[in-house]
Amino acid sequence: xxxxxxxxxxxxxxxxxxxxxxxxxxxxxxxxxxxxxxxxxxxxxxxxxxxxxxxxxxxxxxxxxxxxxxxxxxxxxxxxxxxxxxxxxxxxxxxxxxxxxxxxxxxxxxxxxxxxxxxxxxxxxxxxxxxxxxxxxxxxxxxxxxxxxxxxxxxxxxxxxxxxxxxxxxxxxxxxxxxxxxxxxxxxxxxxxxxxxxxxxxxxxxxxxxxxxxxxxxxxxxxxxxxxxxxxxxxxxxxxxxxxxxxxxxxxxxxxxxxxxxxxxxxxxxxxxxxxxxxxxxxxxxxxxxxxxxxxxxxxxxxxxxxxxxxxxxxxxxxxxxxxxxxxxxxxxxxxxxxxxxxxxxxxxxxxxxxxxxxxxxxxxxxxxxxxxxxxxxxxxxxxxxxxxxxxxxxxxxxxxxxxxxxxxxxxxxxxxxxxxxxxxxxxxxxxxxxxxxxxxxxxxxxxxxxxxxxxxxxxxxxxxxxxxxxxxxxxxxxxxxxxxxxxxxxxxxxxxxxxxxxxxxxxxxxxxxxxxxxxxxxxxxxxxxxxxxxxxxxxxxxxxxxxxxxxxxxxxxxxxxxxxxxxxxxxxxxxxxxxxxxxxxxxxxxxxxxxxxxx
Ligand code: NOJ
Numbered sequence: 001x002x003x004x005x006x007x008x009x010x011x012x013x014x015x016x017x018x019x020x021x022x023x024x025x026x027x028x029x030x031x032x033x034x035x036x037x038x039x040x041x042x043x044x045x046x047x048x049x050x051x052x053x054x055x056x057x058x059x060x061x062x063x064x065x066x067x068x069x070x071x072x073x074x075x076x077x078x079x080x081x082x083x084x085x086x087x088x089x090x091x092x093x094x095x096x097x098x099x100x101x102x103x104x105x106x107x108x109x110x111x112x113x114x115x116x117x118x119x120x121x122x123x124x125x126x127x128x129x130x131x132x133x134x135x136x137x138x139x140x141x142x143x144x145x146x147x148x149x150x151x152x153x154x155x156x157x158x159x160x161x162x163x164x165x166x167x168x169x170x171x172x173x174x175x176x177x178x179x180x181x182x183x184x185x186x187x188x189x190x191x192x193x194x195x196x197x198x199x200x201x202x203x204x205x206x207x208x209x210x211x212x213x214x215x216x217x218x219x220x221x222x223x224x225x226x227x228x229x230x231x232x233x234x235x236x237x238x239x240x241x242x243x244x245x246x247x248x249x250x251x252x253x254x255x256x257x258x259x260x261x262x263x264x265x266x267x268x269x270x271x272x273x274x275x276x277x278x279x280x281x282x283x284x285x286x287x288x289x290x291x292x293x294x295x296x297x298x299x300x301x302x303x304x305x306x307x308x309x310x311x312x313x314x315x316x317x318x319x320x321x322x323x324x325x326x327x328x329x330x331x332x333x334x335x336x337x338x339x340x341x342x343x344x345x346x347x348x349x350x351x352x353x354x355x356x357x358x359x360x361x362x363x364x365x366x367x368x369x370x371x372x373x374x375x376x377x378x379x380x381x382x383x384x385x386x387x388x389x390x391x392x393x394x395x396x397x398x399x400x401x402x403x404x405x406x407x408x409x410x411x412x413x414x415x416x417x418x419x420x421x422x423x424x425x426x427x428x429x430x431x432x433x434x435x436x437x438x439x440x441x442x443x444x445x446x447x448x449x450x451x452x453x454x455x456x457x458x459x460x461x462x463x464x465x466x467x468x469x470x471x472x473x474x475x476x477x478x479x480x481x482x483x484x485x486x487x488x489x490x491x492x493x494x495x496x497x498x499x500x501x502x503x504x505x506x507x508x509x510x511x512x513x514x515x516x517x518x519x520x521x522x523x524x525x526x527x528x529x530x531x532x533x534x535x536x537x538x539x540x541x542x543x544x545x546x547x548x549x550x551x552x553x554x555x556x557x558x559x560x561x562x563x564x565x566x567x568x569x570x571x572x573x574x575x576x577x578x579x580x581x582x583x584x585x586x587x588x589x590x591x592x593x594x595x596x597x598x599x600x
Contacts, residue, residue: 052308054248054336054409055369056511057094058501059144059312061413063377064101064123065109066452066472069465076452076464078124082132085139087483091417092501095142097250097312099377101129105155107219107434109450110146111252112153116237126244133245142247144312149234150253151220158233159221166208173230174221175213175259179204187211192265193285197435198275201285215256215285217434225257231294235301248302248310251335255315255326257291260284274443275435287317292325295334312371313338320360327368337371337409344374344403347385349395351526351544355517358406358528362515372403375413381422381449391546393419394589397496397571398542401591404500405530405540407515414453417497418486423475424448432472447472456484499569503593508532516560518553525549525586529596535561537596538568543586552583555596562596569593 068080078101088096100110101123110120119129133143152159161170179187179202189202189211195218202211203218213222223230238249266280273279295311302309315326315338328334343357361370374382386395396419403410414420425431425447428440436445451472455463461470462478486492504510509532518527524545530538537560543549555562565577565584571591577584586592 051512052310052336053094053142054308054310056409056504058092058404058410058412058504059095059097059371060088060091060093061097061099061376061411063099063414063450066450066464067414068453068455069461069467069470072466073122074465074467074470075122077122078119078128078132082128082135085132085135085141088141089139091498092505093141093412095144095247096136097144097411098146100146100148100252105153105219107153107217109433111148112151112155112217112220113148114153114155114157116234117240130244137245143245144248144250144310145241145246146252147234147238147249148252149223149225150256151214151216151222154219154221162221163205163207163212166210171208172227173224173233175224176208176210177202177213177263178209179211191263192268192278192280193259193263194277194280198277198438213259215253222259223257225290225294226261231297235298238298238301242302242305242309246309247307248312250312250314252314254295254313254335255291255317256286257294258288260288274439292328292334295326296328299328299333299335310337311335315339316341320357321364323361323370324365324368327365330366332366332368337369339373339411340370340408341373344372344382345376345379345385349386349398349544350523351542352523354402354526354542354544355520355528358515359517362407370406370408371411372406372408373411374399374403375416375449376411377413377450378446379449380424381413381420382416383419384422388546391572391589393493394572394591396493397591398544398589400493400497400500401540401542401569401571401593402526404497404504405510405538405593406528407513407530410504412497413449417494418454418481418483419493420451420454420481421475421477422448423451423473430473451475454478454482456482458484496569496571500593503568507536507538508534509536509538513538516558518555518558519551522549522551525551527551527553529555529558529560531560537562539565539592539594539596541584541586541590541592541594543588543590546588548588548590549586550583551586553580555580560596562598564597564599565594566597567592567594 062081065076067076068084069076070079070083100113101119102113103115103118103120104110104112119125136143158170158173161168162174177190179190182188187204189200193201195201195214197216201213201215203214204211214220215222264284266284269279269281271279299311313326313335317323320342323338323340326335326338343353382399383392383396386399424444431437431445431447433445433447435443452464452470452474457479462474462482486494509530513530513532516529516531518529525541525543527541564579567575567577573587575592577594
């Protein structure tokens with residue numbers, strides 16, 4: 001997990017990346033499968049398009065508590081998701097990733113699982129889940145689940161048993177240590193490790209006279225992945241869902257499965273985080289090499305299943321090349337889609353940085369497919385991170401165009417498509433996310449990005465629920481920012497997303513073409529072409545500056561054939577295109593998507 005606010009979890013990501021401008025020329029390596037054809041259903045393979053579905057997919061993250069409440073308890077649920085499948089189909093998504101909906105005490109709103117093979121009653125039942133998968137399938141939407149392998153809830157039967165005695169069969173499922181003696185004879189934690197959610201990462205349990213390790217809340221004890229029984233048990237849980245037809249998993253906190261066997265102190269980096277803890281390196285608690293063996297075995301397991309099941313990783317890494325091992329490098333035998341959050345979760349709308357990142361993702365990952373991410377349930381929404389307070393709507397369109405026209409799998413988070421804002425609580429007594437309570441006021445928690453989906457103006461709950469008391473309040477801007485209102489407005493951000501997704505599906509260059517960077521020294525405007533196997537070309541130009549810009553693209557010099565640009569999509573106003581030799585005027589924060597045509 002990562003945040004751009006000063007959040008304790010920021011240490012998961014070492015911001016060591018260098019955003020050097022590389023004036024490289026054509027990226028010849030950005031090729032597409034020969035003869036890719038347009039198609040309307042990303043799951044259909046054709047002889048002409050042999051790529052697996054996930055390479056071109058738009059994946060939509062659903063935070064189930066906040067998507068749609070079907071039974072009036074103020075909390076979203078699985079039947080609510082089923083009710084909204086038609087909306088998702090019309091938007092054009094290929095798969096949904098549902099954040100944890102398993103039985104859970106909900107300390108971390110589902111990321112503390114007490115039963116890996118069931119549905120929390122507040123979200124529905126296994127029958128509701130099966131119904132959801134079947135109904136989604138009818139609409140060509142695959143269902144991905146969140147799998148939390150790093151830790152369980154402290155209420156999971158394994159932990160309850162493990163915590164009873166050192167001799168219990170499950171004791172070694174978790175990470176225990178006797179600690180060290182303190183000056184007054186008390187027991188002290190074995191080392192300086194701190195929880196990402198605040199305080200020591202070690203919790204003493206008098207019943208066994210030991211500490212257990214927890215990277216997140218103390219109610220989320222870390223599993224001991226050095227015990228082979230843990231792997232067997234967790235793989236069995238994954239098979240349970242694979243057998244029910246899920247298309248794969250988003251693997252929570254996957255980089256932190258292992259900790260240093262010697263429990264060495266983390267080096268201190270200086271300063272304190274929002275929770276008041278010393279800022280430490282994550283050398284001994286994150287990214288340990290042992291995790292790759294687990295992932296390779298997991299990949300082999302999911303590959304046994306038909307239908308191209310997929311593993312997506314929650315991978316916050318310092319620089320692009322660090323994503324490569326998570327794919328399995330040249331062997332491509334680990335995760336298909338480790339999340340590429342590197343620039344998407346930043347807050348700098350900067351053409352050079354995005355260009356450089358796209359180039360790196362295309363050249364440093366052994367031709368693996370990047371999974372671009374701008375929003376999720378842990379981070380301030382991109383509307384607020386990239387927005388300048390004046391042009392937020394135009395900027396949101398730039399973000400969407402970048403996400404949906406790059407040669408990458410795209411991950412959208414619910415509400416991103418309508419421009420939902422981050423609605424952070426203003427009073428500590430309203431905060432639900434525990435880190436926002438312990439960290440207040442420096443750390444206000446993640447409630448702001450988890451408020452209910454804003455569907456319509458039918459009631460004060462924006463159509464999310466019939467219950468006036470929703471688990472998090474519905475922000476008052478639902479009156480204008482909602483699906484119903486934006487559906488009716490052809491110029492809305494929602495319809496911008498719909499058109500981009502439709503174009504990405506139907507146009508072979510955008511769907512699977514190679515990328516050619518253009519106008520590479522331009523620090524304000526990011527421009528690239530997507531080119532299909534037959535030379536069909538789409539130009540994408542994004543003015544990331546608050547001033548109008550004029551660009552002249554030397555398409556022939558870049559090897560692109562065509563004589564005229566034909567505007568397909570433009571924002572915030574119509575962009576007039578002409579012959580390739582003519583300059584193009586882009587308005588402030590203008591986004592332009594055009595076909596390159598040949599005319600006599
Ligand atoms: C990452 C999840 O996205 C976040 O919401 C959760 O709190 C932590 N992992 C712990 O599971």
